[in-house]
Amino acid sequence: MPAFERGKKRNKGSIECLTSLVDQDKWIHSKVNEGDKFEAIPLLPGLPDDVAKYCLALVPRSSFPFMGGLLAIAGYSVIDGIASASPDVYQYDSCLNRWSRLADLNVARADFAFSEVNGKVYVVGGYGVEGESLSTVEVYDPDTDKWTLIESLRRPRWGCFACGLNGKLYVWCGRSSLTIGNSRFVDVYNPENRNWCEMKNGGCVMVTTHAVVEKKLFCMEWKNPRKLAIFDPNDGSWKRVWVPLTGSTSVGFRFGILDGKLLLFTVEGAHDYQTLSYDPNARPGSEWQTSNIKPSGLCLCSVTIKV
Numbered sequence: 001m002p003a004f005e006r007g008k009k010r011n012k013g014s015i016e017c018l019t020s021l022v023d024q025d026k027w028i029h030s031k032v033n034e035g036d037k038f039e040a041i042p043l044l045p046g047l048p049d050d051v052a053k054y055c056l057a058l059v060p061r062s063s064f065p066f067m068g069g070l071l072a073i074a075g076y077s078v079i080d081g082i083a084s085a086s087p088d089v090y091q092y093d094s095c096l097n098r099w100s101r102l103a104d105l106n107v108a109r110a111d112f113a114f115s116e117v118n119g120k121v122y123v124v125g126g127y128g129v130e131g132e133s134l135s136t137v138e139v140y141d142p143d144t145d146k147w148t149l150i151e152s153l154r155r156p157r158w159g160c161f162a163c164g165l166n167g168k169l170y171v172w173c174g175r176s177s178l179t180i181g182n183s184r185f186v187d188v189y190n191p192e193n194r195n196w197c198e199m200k201n202g203g204c205v206m207v208t209t210h211a212v213v214e215k216k217l218f219c220m221e222w223k224n225p226r227k228l229a230i231f232d233p234n235d236g237s238w239k240r241v242w243v244p245l246t247g248s249t250s251v252g253f254r255f256g257i258l259d260g261k262l263l264l265f266t267v268e269g270a271h272d273y274q275t276l277s278y279d280p281n282a283r284p285g286s287e288w289q290t291s292n293i294k295p296s297g298l299c300l301c302s303v304t305i306k307v
Contacts, residue, residue: 070094070305071102071140073123076110085110085129089140089147094305103145107136113162117169118191124171125157133158133177137189151194153187163212165233167191170217173207182206203238204229211255213262214280218255225252228262228278243276244288256293256302263291267298 070092077086087104105123112126112134121140128134133156138147153171160174160183169189176183182205188197206222217231228241243253243264253276256263264276275291 070303071121072099073114073121074105074109074112074126084108085127103140103147105147106138106149107134109134109136111158113157113160113171113174115162115164115169117164118167120191122162122169122189124162124169124187125153125160125174127158132156151189151196154196154198157183157187161207161210163210163217165212165215165217168233170233172201172210173205199236202236203231209253209255211257211262213257214260216280218262218278220253220255230280241278241287254301257304258293263293263302265295265302267300 072090072092074086074088076083077088085108087106087108089102089104090099091102092099108129109123109126113124115122119142121142122137123140124137125134135153135156137150137152139150140147156177157171157174160171162169162171164170167190169191171187171189173182184201184205186199186201188199189195190197204219204221207219208222208225210217210219212218215233217233219229219231220227221229226243226245228243230239230241231237232239252267253264254267256265260279260281262278262280264278266273266275275294277289277291279287279289
């Protein structure tokens with residue numbers, strides 16, 4: 001499953017959504033500005049669909065001074081019907097609507113965590129070519145187009161996700177070779193002293209979607225899709241916010257971000273579901289609104305590119 005992360009704001013942004021049509025055996029890529037309608041175009045313009053649909057990590061390239069962009073990192077590649085972890089990295093130029101190849105990872109991997117921190121992209125753990133679980137970590141410097149292996153995790157980890165908060169890299173959830181079930185510990189990397197530390201996860205353990213808004217982590221847990229779990233890195237606290245829904249408790253969501261607001265795209269196929277918008281800066285009682293941004297199909301994941 002691809003995942004996304006915000007870039008820096010330069011002008012009014014657009015939301016990129018990967019959606020899967022219910023009645024067709026194909027994937028589409030849709031682009032919309034707020035208030036516009038979605039238009040179906042290829043999954044990832046300029047990148048072959050057989051490559052695009054196996055890309056695991058898609059990270060906004062916010063470090064370019066004159067353009068917005070996206071990195072498609074590793075994941076699974078399929079050759080002659082056989083899937084294996086890939087080291088491939090592609091860069092998407094949203095201004096030119098064009099893809100180009102960047103330096104490969106040092107270690108091919110899939111099902112890994114990734115995030116941008118201080119203008120650099122980190123990839124963490126995952127599975128290797130032989131299906132082995134990985135503890136290795138790499139960082140990408142866009143100025144040199146080079147991936148560098150840095151300090152490894154204390155234990156192999158896969159199926160996890162990462163985010164950048166207050167200049168540090170946080171690795172959440174997933175599984176580890178030294179634990180039973182999903183990990184209840186968070187690995188935190190400080191780029192300044194190049195050290196990993198560990199803290200207990202007092203919030204979500206099985207996360208279905210996440211996003212960073214206003215320097216806080218927003219999560220939705222698999223066992224409780226009716227609440228947002230919000231982590232504040234300043235004091236390490238968690239709080240819960242009810243999602244204003246009625247009816248089925250099985251409704252799932254994928255998060256998006258636009259103009260400092262959290263968007264909740266439904267993964268249900270029903271056409272009567274609306275996109276919800278949560279504004280953490282709104283006055284009490286008016287945080288939740290509905291948005292007119294609605295994917296034409298099921299939203300698998302989304303990213304906001306600020307150009």
